[in-house]
Amino acid sequence: MNIHFISIGGSVMHQLAIALKRKGYQITGSDDEIFEPALSNLKSEGLLPAETGWFPDRVHAGLNAVILGMHARIDNPELQRARELDLPIYSFPExxxxxxxxxxxxxxxxxxxxxxxxxxxxxxxxxxxxxxxxxxxxxxxxxxxxxxxxxxxxxxxxxxxxxxxxxxxxxxxxxxxxxxxxxxxxxxxxxxxxxxxxxxxxxxxxxxxxxxxxxxxxxxxxxxxxxxxxxxxxxxxxxxxxxxxxxxxxxxxxxxxxxxxxxxxxxxxxxxxxxxxxxxxxxxxxxxxxxxxxxxxxADFTGAARRLELLARSEGTIAYRDFAHAPSKVKATIEAVRQQYPGRRLLAVLELHTYSSLNEAFLDEYSGALDAADAAAVFFSKHALELKRLPDLPLAVVKEGFARPDLDVINERPALEAWLERADLEGAVLLLMSSGNYDGLDLGALQQRIAGA
The missing domain is CATH 3.40.1190.10 (Mur-like, catalytic domain)
Known part of the structure; x- marks a missing residue:
């Protein structure tokens, strides 16, 4: 089989390309940007394109299939060429x-x-x-x-x-x-x-x-x-x-x-x-x-990455991070930690990072989501709003959406760092929930602080 990937650098697309190469297929691919870990993974398998960009001449009649990634636009020149040649074009799941x-x-x-x-x-x-x-x-x-x-x-x-x-x-x-x-x-x-x-x-x-x-x-x-x-x-x-x-x-x-x-x-x-x-x-x-x-x-299943993943532990403090971001996920994760450690204070920090969570019209879905925590903060970055082309999100609107008067709402990373520094972690469980990275928050420093506590 001879297969070409349009947007080979995608997080799952590059994994499929590697899997098919290991199966013995002939694989080529293109992308206009490839980041880690896809870049190193593709390079180690000999699948990294020599240069980034779109090259219609890589799409030819000898291909058995073209696999199209989500990152590719409808006007992608390689896609247009594949259509001209009437090649079989598949999405990842197809x-x-x-x-x-x-x-x-x-x-x-x-x-x-x-x-x-x-x-x-x-x-x-x-x-x-x-x-x-x-x-x-x-x-x-x-x-x-x-x-x-x-x-x-x-x-x-x-x-x-x-x-x-x-x-x-x-x-x-x-x-x-x-x-x-x-x-x-x-x-x-x-x-x-x-x-x-x-x-x-x-x-x-x-x-x-x-x-x-x-x-x-x-x-x-x-x-x-x-x-x-x-x-x-x-x-x-x-x-x-x-x-x-x-x-x-x-x-x-x-x-x-x-x-x-x-x-x-x-x-x-x-x-x-x-x-x-x-x-x-x-x-x-x-x-x-x-x-x-x-x-x-x-019995020895420890979970997928960032699903109630133990971040740090000391005699007085336990810290977890979790991928939770949607309202139902946030509620379930907080309830799980509360149930597992009923005698400890629970401090919860949630980052709003997805399109839905940063949308003012959706915030009411989070009502009560953080109620089970003893102290809670919600963080979002202005950069995330810009990337998703969303308007500014007033802090008061976020607090109203969560329906928690004592909620701390933060939109600057230094302010989040200060919140964590002030937090009394002795005898507590700290729960960090996000599908992002808190605008580059140094979790290593937090881990060291807890380990040294």
């Missing part, structure tokens, strides 16, 4: 389906918990020695790639609802056609793509309609919105498996779960993770694992 037609496909969808649930399935399957392909949206311990394509009989996919490409605006998870599907929950997000909640809901109804006949939908029945969508969309040619929080106990900051009679202590914690774990178990059961095997291997 091509994943082409490579997995003969496989058993597991797709993990939902507004939250997709990465962690996918990672749990992967971790258990690897521990059990079961071969599988995968695509996942984060770095996972023990996996050198976030995409792997081989001749394995199974593929496990994180399946998100964002548009597939510049020319294919339908959500990515509409192109996977799984036999085993998971829906973790529904909470409105991506308002730049789905301007109303009803439009957002419709994407999940369509996803259910695209599960293969005879397949199974594993869904979180603690989410009333999701339950309603399932009931409204129910098909008589599917099996349905609801799930809830796994039976568990918490003692001295340690969580023990019971999975179909198999009991084990686990590293991850919080109801949202115990929901994810239950969904992962049910998927692994469909793939032939028994409860004892799953429990044995899930």
């Amino acid at each position: 091509y994943i389906y082409q490579e997995s037609r003969g496989k058993k496909r597991v797709a993990v969808g939902g507004s939250h918990g997709k990465t962690t649930t996918t990672a749990m399935i992967m971790h258990a399957l690897r521990g059990a020695g079961q071969p599988f392909d995968y695509l996942v949206g984060a770095r996972l311990q023990g996996f050198d790639q976030s995409v792997n394509i081989t001749d394995a009989p199974v593929i496990v996919c994180e399946a998100d609802e964002y548009p597939a490409s510049a020319i294919e605006k339908r959500p990515k998870f509409h192109f996977l056609f799984p036999q085993v599907a998971i829906l973790t929950g529904i909470a409105w997000d991506h308002i730049n793509v789905f301007p109303t909640f009803e439009i957002y809901l419709e994407q999940f109804r369509i996803f259910i309609g695209m599960i293969e006949k005879g397949g199974i939908l594993i869904y979180n029945d603690t989410d009333p919105v999701l339950v309603q969508v399932v009931e409204e969309t129910r098909r008589d040619d599917l099996r349905y498996q609801p799930y809830g929080v796994l039976p568990h106990t918490i003692a001295d900051g340690r969580t023990t779960v019971t999975i179909d009679g198999a009991t084990t202590e686990v590293t991850v914690f919080g109801n949202h993770n115990l929901l994810n774990m239950h969904a992962a178990w049910l998927a692994c059961k469909e793939l032939g694992l028994d409860a004892g095997t799953f429990a044995r291997h899930i």
Whole structure:
């Protein structure tokens, strides 16, 4: 196979390019900018373009496929050339389906918990020695790639609802056609793509309609919105498996779960993770694992990068960072930490970094999201607003959206650093939540401060 990537430097695009190269395909690609870690990863595999930019002559009649990344615009000259030559053009998820037609496909969808649930399935399957392909949206311990394509009989996919490409605006998870599907929950997000909640809901109804006949939908029945969508969309040619929080106990900051009679202590914690774990178990059961095997291997699962990741610990202080940014994710993460450490003060810092979170019309969705914290701050940078071409966001509007009078709202990094410096961390859990990097905040200095405390 001879394949060309338009926007080969994308975070998952370059991973797919590497995976296909390792499979023995001939791979070329272009991009107008390539940053780390994609730059080093492509270079080490001999796939880094000699120069950046778009070169229509790299697109020729001998190609079997062109894969188009989200970064590419509709007027991209290489895309135009591919269309002139009538070449097969695929978005990332469309091509994943082409490579997995003969496989058993597991797709993990939902507004939250997709990465962690996918990672749990992967971790258990690897521990059990079961071969599988995968695509996942984060770095996972023990996996050198976030995409792997081989001749394995199974593929496990994180399946998100964002548009597939510049020319294919339908959500990515509409192109996977799984036999085993998971829906973790529904909470409105991506308002730049789905301007109303009803439009957002419709994407999940369509996803259910695209599960293969005879397949199974594993869904979180603690989410009333999701339950309603399932009931409204129910098909008589599917099996349905609801799930809830796994039976568990918490003692001295340690969580023990019971999975179909198999009991084990686990590293991850919080109801949202115990929901994810239950969904992962049910998927692994469909793939032939028994409860004892799953429990044995899930015991040492430490989580995906930046999902309740332990940042620092001392005798008096524990600090975590988490990818939480949408309202439902923020609430679930705070509740998890509160439940795990009931005797400690909880200090929460949330960065507004996504288009939705920085949009004044969306802020009311965060009402009460930080209430479980003893002290809380919300940070956003003016630079993030500029990048997303959004108007200035008044601090008072943010405070009103969260409906917390004592909330500290900060829009300058030095002021955030000062807030953290003043914070009394003794006997506390500090929780940092963001899909960004707090405008370049030096987390190393914070780690050193806690370690030396």
